[in-house]
Amino acid sequence: MNKRQNKITIVDVATEANVSFGTVSRVINNDIHVKPETRERVQQTMERLNYVVNRQAQKLAGGRSNVIGLLVPDLGTGYIGEIIRGIDSELTLSDYDLMLYTTHRTASKEAGYVFSLAQDMVDGILLVLPRNPVDYTGTLAKKKFPFVLIDHQGTGKDCPAVGASNWQGAFNATDYLIQLGHKRIGFITGSLDLGAAIDRLDGYKTAMRTRHIPVESDLIYEGTFAQPDGYTGTIQFLNVEQPPTAIFASNDCMAMGVIDAIRDHGLKIPDDISVIGFDDIPQASLVRPALTTVQQPLEQMGRLATQMLLEILTDTDSKPHRIELPTQLMIRDSTAKPKAVQANREVIP
Amino acid sequence: MNKRQNKITIVDVATEANVSFGTVSRVINNDIHVKPETRERVQQTMERLNYVVNRQAQKLAGGRSNVIGLLVPDLGTGYIGEIIRGIDSELTLSDYDLMLYTTHRTASKEAGYVFSLAQDMVDGILLVLPRNPVDYTGTLAKKKFPFVLIDHQGTGKDCPAVGASNWQGAFNATDYLIQLGHKRIGFITGSLDLGAAIDRLDGYKTAMRTRHIPVESDLIYEGTFAQPDGYTGTIQFLNVEQPPTAIFASNDCMAMGVIDAIRDHGLKIPDDISVIGFDDIPQASLVRPALTTVQQPLEQMGRLATQMLLEILTDTDSKPHRIELPTQLMIRDSTAKPKAVQANREVIP
DNA sequence: TGTTCATATGGAAGCGCTTACATTATTTGA
DNA sequence: TCAAATAATGTAAGCGCTTCCATATGAACA
Incomplete structure (x- = not known):
């Protein structure tokens, strides 16, 4: 059906411009050996004819296709969206x-x-947080195929x-809570098979220990980055003998779950319990109370990764390196001093 | 660099299986003329060799590529994300x-x-809400290239x-507000060059007229689907002599802007002013108060459009048709009876 | 047993391009 | 001025596949 359309090829251009198609190819590829005129x-002929190079053929013949692949685990969260925007721009x-490839699709294969x-x-x-990272990076590296990982605290490799x-980011957030006066801080982890989740947990623990606050196992709930985990974890925390006065969720989605759970228990945020998330997805600033969270520069990460890939693509042997972007604590309305401290304050002065 | 890798081709398979590559091609394409054995x-040979067909070559040689293109205007809102999920699944x-093509990128071209x-x-x-629809559909139709439009209330074509x-959807939402007792209902439009925006405005007007409520021009603010429009529009409404008791924004993003504006004026939702949005993007149920809105079955739209395209792709001459999915009013916490009515109620019984 | 068909397979051409390599035009130096 | 070097262009092969046409293999029939 779409065969033999009025598609114009390199040959058409060549004929029209009175040169061989080889020369046209050279023009396309910015080859030195073409007389300026x-x-x-x-x-001009290309423009006049509305010629557009066929990337399939280009790639097949051994050139580049000018297409880059993006592998994402899922499109669910705003998280990926932000990254894609960076890449796209x-x-x-x-x-x-x-x-665009969604890896969950081919999970079986x-x-x-x-x-x-x-x-x-x-x-x-471009590889965003693959489910089974080693699998991917292994194959990729072996085939010497250009790639860049996004948001993947690697396997040392x-x-x-x-x-x-x-x-x-996790350290700072935790420390901020501690400085506010919180001592019992619940932590909800992400999927601990992901480096990012482990790092966040570590940051939390280190902050606690640095301030000489014991890390209690019943104040750590193992989640999977999904909203319901925040809800369930919170319920569990609330049943602890001495419930936390602040909850730190490993991502914003779960923080939303936390908020719901707290509310369902008739408690107020931040008066009764402070909540902190991670990521700073768009709706974090939209919920009420606006969520205090650790901002990940998602869009910038996408942008940077793309730049790196493009560089690798041109500069064949640029050495691989890992860039770590700073996270930033966004203080909004879901955090406050714990009640006890507020009371003290009022009494002391 | 990535040339002459251990890539195995149709020929390798042929050799290994002791047939000609023509036969292998036939197997790939499910051609009848191949002996079952x-x-x-x-x-089996293909499997053993981990053979994967090269789609570039396939397409170039005149077959299909098994790739479909998605043209979206932007990745900004959760809106597109939802649609993509449907498509993907x-x-x-x-x-x-x-x-994935983002049309804003090539706006110039x-x-x-x-x-x-x-x-x-x-x-x-698959074409989502292109900026200049006619341009696109025109070219597309002329070239007889298979395509399906998503969320585009077309140009009659x-x-x-x-x-x-x-x-x-707009009619129902408006009528719901009227039934609650609202008489002065502000409406913030989307970009009126989009059919969807016009339809929503029409639905609003019709509902008002049906209930014999005059449509007043100073209760209609022309926006562009962007959040700030919601804010600005609301400010404007609030300055009207007799401000509206309810505001209907043509999409959820703008509704968020409306909420902010109302709040900044020290008014409460829904007590002082009710708010309704359109779309039901994920964060609609997450904001507080949870947003009453008209749900568009975004994911389903993506899914359906994909099915249609796939059908067109196989069944070469299936006649073009347009499917309209029902929208649904999601009643949440941002709407209530207007104060006057509430007061009445308390008095009368 | 030899003819016909159908059925199954092999092989060549070509999709639009890149990239050696071959060829021709142009310059330079003596 | 002419050879030698260099710049510019033409050409053929081939990327991995589909498809059409030719050939080979049988089965069915007379």
Whole structure:
């Protein structure tokens, strides 16, 4: 059906411009060996004919396709959306297109399959938090295929990656709570098979210990980054003999669950319990009370990762490195001094 | 760098299976003319060799690429995310991959360019709310390229499309407010160059007139679907001699702006002013008070559109049709009877 | 047993491009 | 001025596949 349309090819341009198609190809690829006038003439012809290079053929013939692949685990959360925006805006500047793969789709098939597919389609791959990282990075590295990891606190392996300082972010958030006067701080973890989740837990623990506050196991609830975990974890905390006066959820989604649970128990935020999240997804500032959270520069991460990939793509042998972007505590309305301290304050002065 | 890898081709499979590559191709394409045993043998060989067909070559040689293109205006809102999820989940079932184009990127270049690009890359196109619809649909139709429009109340042209009943949704929401007792209802429109926005405005007006409530121009504010419009519009409404007791924003984003504005004026929702949105994006139920809104079945729209496209792709001559999905009023906490009515109630009984 | 069909397979051409390599035009130096 | 070097262009092969046409293999019939 869509065959033999009025598609114009390199040959048409060549004929029209009175050169061989080889020359046209050279113009397309910015080859040195073209006389300026010829180049000019060919370019004008291309424009006049509305010629657009066929990337399939380009890639097939051994060139680049100017397409980069993006592998994401899921589209559910605003989280990925932010990252994609960064990627997209960076790509805009560079004439690359984007191929989107959701890894959950091919969960059954092995990682290798995805690559075989992607490989002859795209020039490089951006990998967001794969479910089974080693699988992917292993295959990728072995095939020497250009790629950059996003938000993946790696398996020690030094491959190009951009992430955020999860540890520092969690540390700061916890420390902030402690400074407010909180001593009993509940922590809800993410999926602990993810480096980011571990780092956040570590940051929390370290902050507690630094301030000589014991880390109690019944104030740590193991979640999976999903909203219901926040709810369940909170319920559990509330049943502890001496419930926490603050809850730190490993991401904003779970923090929303925390808020719901607290509210359902007739308690007020932040008066009775303070809540902190992680990520700073768009709705964090929209909920009431506005959520205090640790901001991850998601969009910037996407942007940076793209830049890195593009660099690898051009500068064939740029050494792999890992960039860690700073996180930032966004103090909003869901945190306050614990009641006891507030009371004290009122009495003392 | 990534040339001459251990990539295995159709020829490798052929050799290994002791048939010609033509036969292998036939197996791949489910051609009738292959002896069952041969087919079986070839398939096993493919599996053993981890063969994955090269879609570029496939497409280039005149076949399908099993990739469909998705054109979206932007990734900003959760809105698109929801749609993509639907598309993705449907695609999962059908072994197609997804190519993502953001049209804002190529705003400068004409629509035709995008297609020339997409055309030899993908088998069909899903188009979400393009900025300049006619441009796109025109080119598309002319080239007889398979496509489906999503959430685009078209230009009369009957091309395959799936949308939601914007008119009905707006009508119902408005009527609900009226039934609650509201008489002065502010309406904030979307970009009126979009059919969906017009339909919503129409639904509002019709509901008002049906109930014999005059439509007043100073209770209609022309927005663009962006959050700040909600804020600005509300400020304007509040300065009207007799301000509205309810505000209906044409989408949830703007409703968030409305909420902020009301709050900044020291008024309470829904006690002083009721608020209704449109879309039911994820955070609608997360904000406080939870937003009453008109739910668009975004994910389902994505899913349906994909099904339609896939059908067009297989069943070459299925006639184009437009599907309209019902919208649904989600009553939550941002709407209530107006004060006057509440007062009456307390007095009368 | 030899003819016909249908059925199954092999092989060539070509999709639009890149990239050697071959060829021709142009410059430079003596 | 002419050879030698260099710049510019043309050409063929091939990327991995589909598809059409040709050939080979049987089965069915006379």
